[in-house]
Amino acid sequence: MRLPLAAALSAAAVLTVALPLAGVAMAAQATAPAASGPTVKIDNFVFGPATLTVKVGTTVTWVNNDDIPHTVVANDHVTFKSKVLDTDQSFSFTFTKPGEYPYFCSLHPHMTGKVVVQA
Amino acid sequence: MGHSGDNENGERGSIGRRGLLKCMGWTGTGVLWTIAGGVPSAIGLDQAMAAGMPATKAFTFMQISDSHIGFMKPANPDSRVTYREAIGKIKALPQRPDFMIHTGDISQLSKPEEFDDADQIVRESGLNTFYVPGEHDVLDDDNGKLYLERYGKGSKGAGWYSFDHNGVHFVALINVLSLKAGGAGSFGPEQLAWLKDDLAGRSASQPVVVYTHVPMWLISQDWGWGTDDAAEALGYLARFGSVTVLNGHIHQIMQKVEGNVAFYTANSTAFPQPAPGTAPSPGPMKVPEDRLRSVLGIRKVDFIKTGTPLAITNTALSA
Numbered sequence: 001m002r003l004p005l006a007a008a009l010s011a012a013a014v015l016t017v018a019l020p021l022a023g024v025a026m027a028a029q030a031t032a033p034a035a036s037g038p039t040v041k042i043d044n045f046v047f048g049p050a051t052l053t054v055k056v057g058t059t060v061t062w063v064n065n066d067d068i069p070h071t072v073v074a075n076d077h078v079t080f081k082s083k084v085l086d087t088d089q090s091f092s093f094t095f096t097k098p099g100e101y102p103y104f105c106s107l108h109p110h111m112t113g114k115v116v117v118q119a
Numbered sequence: 120m121g122h123s124g125d126n127e128n129g130e131r132g133s134i135g136r137r138g139l140l141k142c143m144g145w146t147g148t149g150v151l152w153t154i155a156g157g158v159p160s161a162i163g164l165d166q167a168m169a170a171g172m173p174a175t176k177a178f179t180f181m182q183i184s185d186s187h188i189g190f191m192k193p194a195n196p197d198s199r200v201t202y203r204e205a206i207g208k209i210k211a212l213p214q215r216p217d218f219m220i221h222t223g224d225i226s227q228l229s230k231p232e233e234f235d236d237a238d239q240i241v242r243e244s245g246l247n248t249f250y251v252p253g254e255h256d257v258l259d260d261d262n263g264k265l266y267l268e269r270y271g272k273g274s275k276g277a278g279w280y281s282f283d284h285n286g287v288h289f290v291a292l293i294n295v296l297s298l299k300a301g302g303a304g305s306f307g308p309e310q311l312a313w314l315k316d317d318l319a320g321r322s323a324s325q326p327v328v329v330y331t332h333v334p335m336w337l338i339s340q341d342w343g344w345g346t347d348d349a350a351e352a353l354g355y356l357a358r359f360g361s362v363t364v365l366n367g368h369i370h371q372i373m374q375k376v377e378g379n380v381a382f383y384t385a386n387s388t389a390f391p392q393p394a395p396g397t398a399p400s401p402g403p404m405k406v407p408e409d410r411l412r413s414v415l416g417i418r419k420v421d422f423i424k425t426g427t428p429l430a431i432t433n434t435a436l437s438a
Contacts, residue, residue, distance in 0.1 A: 044400035045342070067192040067403045069228060069258070075300045084228060084258040087192065104300035107254045110343035112301050 037061055037092070040113065042070050042085075042105075047113030054095060056117055061092040070111065075102045178285050181209055181219040181246065182330070184367030185387035187255065188237040189227030194403035198227070198389035199236055201415050204436050205388040206244045217284065219246040222367035222385060223253030223295070223332030225270075234269055252278060253332040253368060254295040263296060279310050281317050288321060290314065292331040294346045304333030304346035304368075311348065315355050326361040333368045336375055336382050339395035344369055353380065369401070388415055388436075412437035 037059040041048050045066065054060060062072045064085040072082040072091050079101060082091035095101065095117040105111035183205060190198040209216070221241070226233035241248050250270040257263030267278050274280040274291075281290040292314065294304035306314075318327075329335070335352065337345035346352075356362045362380040370392035375382045390403040391414040398404070406414055415436045 044402060046400070066400075067194065069255070083260075086228060102300065106298055107258075108343055109298040109300055109302045110341065 039063055040072075041065055042111075045070075045105075045108055045111055047103075047105075047111060050112075051114045051116060053116040053118060056098055056119055057094065057096060058117070059092050059094040060115055061090050063090045064088065069107065070105045071107055072103055073106045075104060179214065179216045180284075181216045181244075182222060182365055182385055183209075183219060183388060184222040184385040185224040185253065185370055185389055186221070186237055186240075187224055187227045187387065187389035188240075189230060189233035190389050190403075192390075192403060194390035194405045195411060195415075199240060201412070201436060202237070202388045203240050203243070204412070205415070206240055208436070209244050209246070216246060219244060219248040220289075220330055220365065221248055221250045222330050222365055223251050224255045224367060224387075225250065225253070226256055229256055229258035229265060231265065234265070238269075249282075249289070249291060251291045251293055251330060251332055252295060254298075257295060275313055276309055279313060287326045287328060288318075290317065290327065290329045292329060292352070294331050294333045294335075294349075299347075302347050303337075303340075303343040304331075304335075304349075306346065306348050306352060311351050311355075314352055318355050318359075321359075323358045324360055326363070327356060327359050328363045328365065329356065330365040332366060334366050334373075334382065334384055335364050336377070338369060338373060338384070339401075342395060342401045344395065344401075356380065386415060391415070 038052060038054060038061070040052055040060060040062045042062060042064045043066065045068075047062070052060065062082070062085070064070050064087060067087055069084045069086050071084055072080070072093075074080045080093040080103070084107070085091055095115060098117050098119040101115040101117065103113055103115070186202045186205075187195075187198045188202060195201060209219070219241070225237045252263060252266045252270070256266045259265040263277060267274070271278040271280075277293050277296050279291055279293050281288060283289070292306060292310060294306050296305075297307055298305055321327075329352075331346070333346055334344055335346045335349040339345070357378070357380075360379055364380060364382045365385065366383070367385045367387065369384050370387035370390065371384065371394060372386055373382075373384045390411075391406065392401050393404050395401075404414075413436075
């Protein structure tokens with residue numbers, strides 16, 4: 001039981017290494033930074049801008065510029081959840097419903113941000 | 120907030136404001152503990168090697184922390200090298216410690232190959248090593264399953280456990296899982312219930328050593344350097360006459376004494392982090408290459424008989 005599981009985890013890690021930008025598993029997520037959508041930069045353990053307002057259907061991309069890994073996780077842990085983003089890695093999510101989407105870094109939970117999606 | 124030089128050979132006496140500020144400037148990494156059934160103290164490895172162990176000791180153990188194997192950024196191009204140097208210092212001790220505690224962030228990204236490298240280096244110490252995970256060790260898709268499989272044998276829940284050694288009760292707690300937005304470290308109700316149970320019925324005179332990754336006292340609200348539900352844990356520990364809390368996470372040495380509880384943060388073997396309020400973020404601090412080993416290091420701590428003041432010294436890798 002232990003061996004197959006360890007092997008599976010190793011395989012997953014290898015895949016992540018080979019395709020760093022494909023490290024987001026959810027169907028709704030882009031595998032590369034969206035060319036035209038807005039970007040939230042992670043600098044010095046801060047999401048910038050802290051609040052981003054977009055129209056429905058917009059793809060938002062987060063880019064980690066820190067030397068420390070971060071994550072982007074909706075406060076409900078469900079709506080969106082990135083894998084760990086190492087330096088220069090990014091995560092994208094397309095917002096298809098209006099509303100307010102507070103999120104945080106699950107590694108450094110004092111890092112918080114919000115996306116406001118307008119109809 | 121800066122400090123240099125005059126504590127290299129030890130700090131004795133109660134920890135006042137001045138002492139605390141001095142500690143905040145210290146750097147180093149491994150901690151060697153000696154226990155003689157009372158108040159703990161720490162001495163630098165190099166000092167220990169020169170002076171020999173105090174006669175009062177019953178046994179000693181090492182604390183190392185935040186090896187971040189896999190970290191290869193400007194602040195330290197290869198954290199394996201400095202980790203191996205730290206282990207080398209421990210191997211060179213004239214008296215072999217009974218075991219070693221690693222207070223988390225073994226790896227940078229929880230990758231199997233990072234854990235492999237870390238384990239290989241630690242094995243060179245020849246010491247049995249106990250772990251708690253840091254937030255960097257639970258980044259796999261299953262929130263720490265990989266860590267648990269590798270390091271969590273015999274543990275409870277997400278990996279917490281306790282054991283007794285020479286009459287001292289050691290408790291390993293995890294405060295890097297299920298963190299909430301806007302918060303800091305967290306133990307969670309299941310673990311706290313286990314802790315309450317684990318401590319129930321023990322004699323208040325038994326020394327207790329608690330170790331966990333994120334500090335259990337609030338060092339910086341802005342940087343999340345604290346544990347949200349630490350007060351409940353400390354409540355269960357309050358009746359014990361000697362409680363020592365060890366942690367890592369902040370890559371610098373600080374200490375605080377509150378009642379019968381002595382809190383110690385340890386240094387990293389990988390890279391330094393800034394003191395709270397001295398930088399825009401707690402990110403890795405880049406120092407000139409020839410200074411790196413002066414801000415990493417190892418530390419040795421002794422338990423001295425009850426009533427004796429703390430004695431703590433930290434030794435840099437470059438010492």
